Amino acid sequence: MGGDSEAGPVPDASNGVAAALAAQRTPEELVAKSIAPVKKQYLRPPPLRPCSKDQNDAVPEGSAKSSTVVKEKKSKRQLKRERREVQKSPLGICPEVAKRGDVTRCPYKDKCRYSHDIEAYKAQKPEDIEGECPFMAVDEPCPYGLSCRFMGTHKDGVADGDVNAHRRNSEINGLSKNVQKLLWKNKVKFTKADAKLKALGLMGHAKSKTVATSKENGSVSKDCDVTDGNGCSEFPCNTDDKLEETAEIKEDGCVDETFPSDEMDLSAEVKEEGGANDTFPSEESRPSKKARSVFEEEFVTGEADDGGASAAGKVVGKTCLQPEPEAAANVECLENDKILKTHPREKKIIDFREKLYLAPLTTVGNLPFRRVCKGLGADITCGEMAMCTNLLQGQASEWALLRRHSSEDLFGVQICGAYPDTVAHTVELIEQECTVDFIDINMGCPIDIVVNKGAGSALLTKPMRMKGIVQAASGTVDIPMTVKVRTAYFEGKNRIDSLIADMGNWGASAVTIHGRSRQQRYSKLADWEYVYQCAKKAPDSLQVLGNGDVFSYVDWNKHKVECPQLSSCMIARGALIKPWIFTEIKEQRHWDITSGERFNILKDYVRCGLEHWGSDTKGVETTRRFLLEWLSYTCRYVPVGLLDVIPQRLSWRPPTYFGRDDLETLMASDSAADWVRLSEMLLGKVPDGFTFAPKHKSNAYDRAENG
Structure with a gap:
């Protein structure tokens, strides 16, 4: 695997072996080899992916393409200085000002470490995400006000009253x-x-x-x-x-x-x-x-x-x-x-x-x-x-x-x-x-x-x-x-x-x-x-x-x-x-769940995540990170209707396969780039320079490598 690191895109090794075996052997033989017995009409060859020096390493080294993924570890002092710089910028608007849209509501006045420039914040704020604010859906005032990424769906603009009541x-x-x-x-x-x-x-x-x-x-x-x-x-x-x-x-x-x-x-x-x-x-x-x-x-x-x-x-x-x-x-x-x-x-x-x-x-x-x-x-x-x-x-x-x-x-x-x-x-x-x-x-x-x-x-x-x-x-x-x-x-x-x-x-x-x-x-x-x-x-x-x-x-x-x-x-x-x-x-049944039903479960998770971590930019990106970690597990599920032998076992390795529709195929992918695409369907486009590497495997996403 290391010798092919400079040869360009290569098929995914583990799924490639599983797909080859699945096409040649009976379901019973596949089960004995701990490979999910997917029906042959749904099998497909493994996708071509850019390979790294060592695909088994959680942090690839020596690869030019991985330079955007592997970042130098910053000290606490550096991180603290960066947080201070963000706070002083227009995007670092004071939470109290953002909640009410009123500069006079901040108790620290001119001594506040955050920005109070509402117009400058509105000019630089990322565009709103499609969908409804999760707090509006439950008829509660949004505690994030101007900083909410769903500000356009607020019924009465910036809320007044007890904006933290929902969380309490x-x-x-x-x-x-x-x-x-x-x-x-x-x-x-x-x-x-x-x-x-x-x-x-x-x-x-x-x-x-x-x-x-x-x-x-x-x-x-x-x-x-x-x-x-x-x-x-x-x-x-x-x-x-x-x-x-x-x-x-x-x-x-x-x-x-x-x-x-x-x-x-x-x-x-x-x-x-x-x-x-x-x-x-x-x-x-x-x-x-x-x-x-x-x-x-x-x-x-x-x-x-x-x-x-x-x-x-x-x-x-x-x-x-x-x-x-x-x-x-x-x-x-x-x-x-x-x-x-x-x-x-x-x-x-x-x-x-x-x-x-x-x-x-x-x-x-x-x-x-x-x-x-x-x-x-x-x-x-x-x-x-x-x-x-x-x-x-x-x-x-x-x-x-x-x-x-x-x-x-x-x-x-x-x-x-x-x-x-x-x-x-x-x-x-x-x-x-x-x-x-x-x-x-x-x-x-x-x-x-x-x-x-x-x-x-x-x-x-x-x-x-x-x-x-x-x-x-x-x-x-x-x-x-x-x-x-x-x-x-x-x-x-x-x-x-x-x-x-x-x-x-x-x-x-x-x-x-x-x-x-x-x-x-x-x-x-x-x-x-x-x-x-x-x-x-x-x-x-x-x-x-x-x-x-x-x-x-x-x-x-x-x-x-x-x-x-x-x-x-x-x-x-x-x-x-x-x-x-x-x-x-x-x-007491095997649920042959559709891709639409699975996507609705992801929607519920995102809604709960935004209520928990917040509907501002920080909360959206935190929700995205945890969603991606979860998607790194859900891709291992094989729909009941695609299996020759049911139920699926936890130890089975799924081969690469086509789903019954495009969304099911996307959900079956073990590529982090596809997980990011799913997150963009729910939480909007990722920020510039976004990277992601799940903790339990080396499969990672970075903008330069996956476009």
């Missing part, structure tokens, strides 16, 4: 500015979580052996983890890496429009404040900063006078042998109020039985997508995975993942953390700030950046830490706790069956088992036999859900019949490729 009525779970500022300054106290952690002996991450060594030597052990104020053993100085790896567009999707641009600078100040405590000998020598006691305050202020090591030795002795007065009072109150506190089995229970559960899906499983799935029959929805440390730092982009729409009547959030104190603090904060029906703890994420921090599927190698996390979280709040796991960390070394009987006693209400190991990622087929084995070993009080390769009502029925002990099945990639799978399961 339809979406909840936003982080208040006051709490966010306290999180930035590390001043939030977690009394319930800390009391539970003390009762369980989980206040720190270090083991007692490390504490004993520190007491004897009076020095800091090199192997001792030092916690930051959020209870994480290693403060993630590179938390932006996670955001960049999952999706840079997540920052654009932030719903908190008032979030200051210097957020990371404030976070850096918090880190510097926490750096003074790095000389502590162990976690057990001090509680989390958020629950700092009077005794600990005295130690911190007197640390320089006593020489650090000797003072640290005093704290180790006093912390281990003599509980702090405030903490002891908390524990005593906890013991005295046990009669009033609900037993784990008496907590609210979420009944997952027979309900269709849309899995938490990173990037694509956003609020607009969940609204679409709810309309197509999903019963339970869950937000995208959020990192505990980022939530505790008050990152608005992470808190945006917890937002809930009013249509989501049974809704949970998924969090991911490496330590009991981190997770316990997070669930207490979520209980205080959000309205959720359950909290799911991710212990199966296979992404390297998550695993390397000791979270996700890394916890599968540490069952005692799994126990501590579930016990601390379930004991801190009354919200039901669920757990998402994989079969094991290494393939062939399954271990969840040995833990399943205890998870209910730890406090989990339900556990979802993805039938693959971390080592497998998403390769091979899910091991449903092992999922059945775990479900049969689980106690009656613990609901077990299966996950992996559910792509039709036939798969759903098969799992329910073969293992009645399963409460339900979680649907993930199957919903990304065909979100109407929920309708198929409820109606």
